[in-house]
Amino acid sequence: MTVDAVIEVEHLSVKRGGHVVLPDLSLTIERGSVVGLLGPSGGGKSTAIRSIVGVQRIESGTVTVLGLPAGHPELRHRVGYTTQSPSIYADLSVRDNVRYFARILGVANHREAADRAIETVDLTDHANRHARELSGGQLSRASLAAALVGDPEVLVLDEPTVGLDPVLRRDLWDMFRALADAGRTLLVSSHVMDEAVRCDRLLLLRSGRLIADDTLPDLLARTGAADAEGAFLALVEAGVS
Amino acid sequence: MNPGRTLSTAARVLRQIRSDKRTIALMFGLPIVLIGLLAWVYADTGLFDQFGAALLGTFPLVVMFVVTSVAALRERTSGTLERLLSTPLGKADFILGYAVAFSLMAIVQGALVSWFAIVVCGLDVAGPTWLLVVVVMLSGLLGMALGLFASGFAQTEFQAVQFMPATVLPQFLLCGLLVPRDRMPAVLEAISNVLPLSYSVDAAKEVSVSADPAVASDFLIVGAWIIGALVLGSLTLRRRTP
Numbered sequence: 001m002t003v004d005a006v007i008e009v010e011h012l013s014v015k016r017g018g019h020v021v022l023p024d025l026s027l028t029i030e031r032g033s034v035v036g037l038l039g040p041s042g043g044g045k046s047t048a049i050r051s052i053v054g055v056q057r058i059e060s061g062t063v064t065v066l067g068l069p070a071g072h073p074e075l076r077h078r079v080g081y082t083t084q085s086p087s088i089y090a091d092l093s094v095r096d097n098v099r100y101f102a103r104i105l106g107v108a109n110h111r112e113a114a115d116r117a118i119e120t121v122d123l124t125d126h127a128n129r130h131a132r133e134l135s136g137g138q139l140s141r142a143s144l145a146a147a148l149v150g151d152p153e154v155l156v157l158d159e160p161t162v163g164l165d166p167v168l169r170r171d172l173w174d175m176f177r178a179l180a181d182a183g184r185t186l187l188v189s190s191h192v193m194d195e196a197v198r199c200d201r202l203l204l205l206r207s208g209r210l211i212a213d214d215t216l217p218d219l220l221a222r223t224g225a226a227d228a229e230g231a232f233l234a235l236v237e238a239g240v241s
Numbered sequence: 242m243n244p245g246r247t248l249s250t251a252a253r254v255l256r257q258i259r260s261d262k263r264t265i266a267l268m269f270g271l272p273i274v275l276i277g278l279l280a281w282v283y284a285d286t287g288l289f290d291q292f293g294a295a296l297l298g299t300f301p302l303v304v305m306f307v308v309t310s311v312a313a314l315r316e317r318t319s320g321t322l323e324r325l326l327s328t329p330l331g332k333a334d335f336i337l338g339y340a341v342a343f344s345l346m347a348i349v350q351g352a353l354v355s356w357f358a359i360v361v362c363g364l365d366v367a368g369p370t371w372l373l374v375v376v377v378m379l380s381g382l383l384g385m386a387l388g389l390f391a392s393g394f395a396q397t398e399f400q401a402v403q404f405m406p407a408t409v410l411p412q413f414l415l416c417g418l419l420v421p422r423d424r425m426p427a428v429l430e431a432i433s434n435v436l437p438l439s440y441s442v443d444a445a446k447e448v449s450v451s452a453d454p455a456v457a458s459d460f461l462i463v464g465a466w467i468i469g470a471l472v473l474g475s476l477t478l479r480r481r482t483p
């Protein structure tokens with residue numbers, strides 16, 4: 001057991017719709033790191049994330065976040081979460097959405113905090129627009145702002161960069177890095193393999209099993225591949241469990 | 242429970258309603274149009290004074306039920322509920338936030354519809370007018386509470402809307418408007434003795450015929466149903482889902 005483990009999953013098993021989605025997942029995430037949760041569609045990324053946030057009904061195993069069981073009331077303002085499909089109110093402006101979440105999270109100076117979070121995701125110019133008038137990428141950024149506004153210690157983000165152009169993606173990853181440098185811990189899922197470069201560590205999840213838990217250089221050395229995508233394919237083809 | 246979170250949820254819900262002008266028009270306009278139509282239908286019969294008040298209490302129930310259940314269901318299907326329940330927001334804050342927001346709507350609706358029935362359609366009310374407003378408002382609140390509860394069992398907006406006739410029409414048949422309750426078959430009378438709409442209709446009738454209406458027990462029963470449905474509604478909220 002690592003001393004500074006922020007997220008610790010042990011022998012987690014989850015069933016959804018009668019099927020075993022995660023048979024036996026164990027992983028540890030350290031403070032101050034940006035960890036990428038990668039893998040093909042249907043691999044169980046969202047299910048793992050939901051379990052860590054404490055909204056997933058689990059079969060067995062333990063999930064510990066900041067030393068407390070996942071979903072513990074004390075964690076609710078210390079863990080920020082964005083769902084895969086942007087979950088904000090379509091009939092409210094971006095600003096009203098973020099302000100509402102700020103108030104729910106008990107943020108001091110919630111107006112200023114909301115404006116800062118909106119600025120961080122580069123939506124200041126659209127702050128007064130209704131969420132239903134936003135593009136897909138803008139919507140997911142608005143959803144991200146609603147998680148950032150509480151300045152949580154742990155951020156668990158389900159595909160926050162999907163549908164974004166390279167410039168925005170770079171900016172967001174720069175921000176994730178800055179947050180980690182400031183002591184926050186981030187778990188970010190993605191199926192864009194080239195985002196692996198920006199992570200301290202990679203978790204490759206396929207059919208509910210972790211087929212790699214490594215840094216990118218180690219992963220490349222181990223598989224002899226040129227990039228994360230190659231490494232992933234090599235692992236799949238080698239049938240590594 | 243936390244008053245700040247409850248009130249910010251209520252403010253958020255009201256802001257959402259405000260952005261949907263057509264729904265506001267339907268919420269306030271529909272019961273008025275229906276009462277106007279009813280007065281016209283009864284124009285040459287003198288029956289409006291007999292049934293008007295009782296029917297006045299049923300229209301807000303229907304409208305509030307649909308609006309609330311669809312609004313709450315949207316919250317479940319859009320992922321915002323999952324997200325909210327991962328924050329410090331309590332289940333009671335969520336339900337009460339909705340209750341406060343829609344109560345305000347029910348109060349405005351009750352006042353508007355009663356005013357229209359009395360002043361424009363000439364409904365004769367023996368009791369105090371404000372009591373009639375309370376009856377209509379309570380009926381709207383009942384619709385709100387039942388709608389919130391029902392939304393817990395709907396997976397789609399289609400289902401949510403269908404729950405309206407399923408919960409409201411049987412109550413309407415049994416509430417004593419078609420046949421006085423004491424002249425129904427014993428089994429049906431017993432059922433109607435439990436259902437809340439029977440008591441809003443009783444209260445409305447009482448207010449319309451008596452100068453000093455005895456409505457306390459009716460109000461109590463309807464109030465108990467409202468609170469009961471809100472409590473049950475909060476039980477349908479799950480922090481962990483499959």
Ligand SMILES: Nc1ncnc2c1ncn2[C@@H]1O[C@H](COP(=O)(O)OP(=O)(O)OP(=O)(O)O)[C@@H](O)[C@H]1O
Pocket residue numbers: 016017018021039040041042043044045046047048084191483
């Ligand atoms: N609500 C649900 N009910 C039943 N089964 C589900 C549900 N959600 C997901 N599953 C199943 O669980 C498995 C893992 O899904 P999950 O959403 O965790 O994958 P994912 O890695 O996030 O995929 P994607 O990259 O497409 O988002 C899939 O096989 C899926 O069919």
Ligand SMILES: [Mg+2]
Pocket residue numbers: 045046047084158
């Ligand atoms: Mg997913």
